[in-house]
Amino acid sequence: MKTSALLLTLVLLLTFRTNAQMTYQTPPDPLGQLVDAPTTPVVRVSPRGDVMLWMHPPRLAPIADLAAAELRLAGMRINPRTHGPSRSRGYLALGLKTLDDQPERRISGWPEDRQARNVNFSPDGTRLAFTVDVDDGIHLYVADVATAQARRVGDWAVNNAAGLPYAWMSDSEAMVVLTVPQDRDPVPERPLAPLGPVVQENQGLKAPARTYQDLLADPHDEAVFEYYMTSSAVLVALDGTETAIGPAGLVTGARPSPDGEYILLTAIHRPFSYLVPVFRFPRTYTVYDRQGTMVREIARLPLAENVPTTFGSVATGPRSLNWRADAAATLYWAEALDGGDAGREAELRDEVFMLAAPFEGSPISLAKLALRYGGIQWGDDELALIDERWSATRHVRTWIVNPSEPSEAPVSLFDYSYEDRYNSPGSPMTRPGAWGRRVLHIQDGRLYLTGAGASAEGDRPFLRTLDLETRETETRFQSEAPYYERPVTLLNDGHLLTQRESVDEVPNYYVRDLEAGTLDRVSDFRHPYPELTAITKEYIQYSRADGIPLSATLFLPPGYDKERDGPLPGLVWAYPREFKSTSAAGQRIGSPYRFKYVSYSGAVPYVTQGYAILDGAAMPVIGEGDQEPNDTFREQLVANAQAVIDEGARRGILDPKRVAIAGHSYGAFMTANLLAHSDLFTAGIARSGAYNRTLTPFGFQAEQRLYWESPETYYTMSPFMHADKVNEPILLIHGEADNNSGTYPVQSRRFYSALKGLGKTARLVMLPHESHGYRARESVLHVLWETARWLDTYVKNAPSAVEVAEPTG
Secondary structure (H helix, E strand, O other): OOOHHOOOHHHHHHOOOOOOOOOOOOOOOOHHHHHHHOOOOOEOOOOOEEEEEEOOOOOOOOOOOOOOOOOEEEEEEEEEOOOOOOOOOEEEEEEEOOOOOOOOOOOOOOOOOEEEEEEEOOOOOOOEEEEEOOOEEEEEEEEEEOOOOEEEOOOOEEHHHHHHHHEEEEOOEEEEEOOOOOOOOOOOOOOOOOOOOOOOOOOOOOOOOOOOOOOOOHHHHHHHHHHHOOOEEEEEEOOEEEEOOOOOOEEEEEEEOOOOOOEEEEEOOOOOOOOHHHHHHHHHEEEEOOOOEEEEEEEEEOOOOOOOOOOOOOOOOOOOEEEEOOOOEEEEEEEEEOOOOOOOOOOOOOOEEEEEEOOOOEEOOOOOOOEEEOOOOOOOOOOEEEEEEOOOOOOOEEEEEEEOOOOOOOOEEEEOOOOOHHOOOOEEEEEOOOOEEEEOEEEEEEEEEEEEOOOOOOOEEEEEEEEEEOOOOEEEOOOOOOEEEEEEOOOOOOEEEEEEOOOOOOOOEEEEOOOOOOEEEEEOOOOOOOOHOOOHHHEEEOOOOOOEEEEEEEEEEOOOOOOHOOOEEEEEEEOOEEEOHHHHHHOOOOOOOOOOOOOOOOOOHHHHOEEEEEEEEEEEEEOOOOHHHHHHHHHHHHHHHHHHHHHHHHHOEEEEEEEEEEEEEEHHHHHHHHHHHOOOEEEEEEEOOOHHHHHOOOOOOOOOOOOOOOOHHHHOOHHHHHHOOOOEEEEEEEEOOOOOOOOOOHHHHHHHHHHHOOOOEEOOOOOOOOOOOOOOOHHHHHHHHHHHHHHHHHOOOOOOOOOOOOOOO
């Protein structure tokens, strides 16, 4: 038996030996079949609540799509052929379905060999707008909901580089569109020889910045960025009439007022930055009327390179400018009262302002906030809800304000910690208002709320009403076992559209009569992989040594019998989360009644290969009071990991000597730390992680201290600094085009070099053209193959008494 195991291991190791590029590999079934499983439509409900839009997503794209040309400029990734985002993913088909037993009607009249993106109903729900990428641009289409027939709008291309390229007017008869200017010069070419060096200089001002990627690097980048970002804003009526709104420029947004009489243009301008992305560039906010005449420049904001890195810090000047949803034409925004510095002591942090048409005189102060502004929901002239929050304490407050009487003191509505899921009051529901914008759903003085319904039993989504005078609540609906059912939208006739699922029933949509309690199914989405229904799923709870309650979802192979088959090799998949409260850290997350998804992107697929999977194993990292969670990051990770292994062993389903740990991004960081600072696991799989925190010196994840303020934290938490202690085989996977803040591809390359130089067992897989998440079919299949082989070699089939030779490459 030992000889056979050794031969098997050597054969598998030979498949790993490479120092060069290899061809994409395919995993064994059913792993490969999961990648090609049928997709389920994405559903959206019309503003009237009478029609569902079914958007049919494609399966994974081929690697050739990701290999297409792209520009990486100012934190953006642009397709130079189309003036749109590169790596964009749309929908193969669009369908309309009424809330009865009528069949789906597919929308026609657009190039159906292409994909639809940027799909939105008109305010009255009678039309649907969407864009279609073609070979040399992006075209805009409008479909009639009654006939399901679409037609192209205009003979120009839209500019989708900066975001949604159109916005509906409130009458549903016109749109403001960002178009690519016609008859312009070709794209600037890079000069054969540079004109001189690229110089950056600082005159003593603090300008800390997180580790952003794809930044501008030289004057040619600036010129190309300017070329692709230039747009013309045009008011386009569906009868063909077009009106230019302002001059062409670096327009990134055009938002009409609810009454359609004004348009707010957002534009960026020079000087650009080589340190921060586009969202920190100088910008202007300008109001135009619908005839294209400038009314007033509302704000001109400078380059924001010097925003402090303390969580909750913001740029100075107006921010979050938008239109009141309940008024004809009133702008609102927030401004910092503390210089934007969350690290500064201050009694007041933010002030919220309003300015109504014709936008003359000074703005009106609506509220001053002791915490950072977190958003506003409008109800009517006498009621709006303002949120404020503070990251350091997890504190959230919601205030009732009277927009017609701003001098009235705000009234507290909610006051809680956003970590405390059990006591979350829920979120207000909205409905279309008089101008077609979403406003608070208030009926007879009662506000409708919906939320996750977190509890010790698991999540039980609810619909409640809250009496705004007495503050009494009434539960109108709450999910009941053995189902997980969440409210989607309130319909106009006392009915509620919900999405309902169970462990073995795929999510589908239902209309629930709130008075009669009856339930009518209005969709018929099928099981994407019925051949895997025999997999078992169980939500398990346990505690770590200090008594903190923990949980995970346990998946076991089809037909597994503990008495017959004994303990299984295992795979733990996790992602650390920081908490300031011990009680919140121990709260239950999720529901035991969610559908049994077997997504190809995580750990669950490997249950088909004979492993016990402990998915979403809780990894809380707690720092109460003045203590920061990361002060004891390593110790708490090890305690969490020990607890989940002990629970699996206690149940008799997990062999504690054959367990792998795995994770993505911060979960990869966790994986490397656990291998360096414990001997609990047999092997590790780390995807798209960061391993040297000195390369992210201005903070990372929930760590807001700078490297120079707490160098010991950065050193202690960096697996790279402790690579000599990694005694178990580790598989590193990373996308070569990862643009996530902090997870440069060099992180995996340098960590692998350290491990190899120290004689450790490691393998580095760099995926061409992939970013932080993996999107090409070939890449995903290859990751499944790499992971299955690594697990089989070092977990399932590792000989117990034979020293395994190290794979190279």
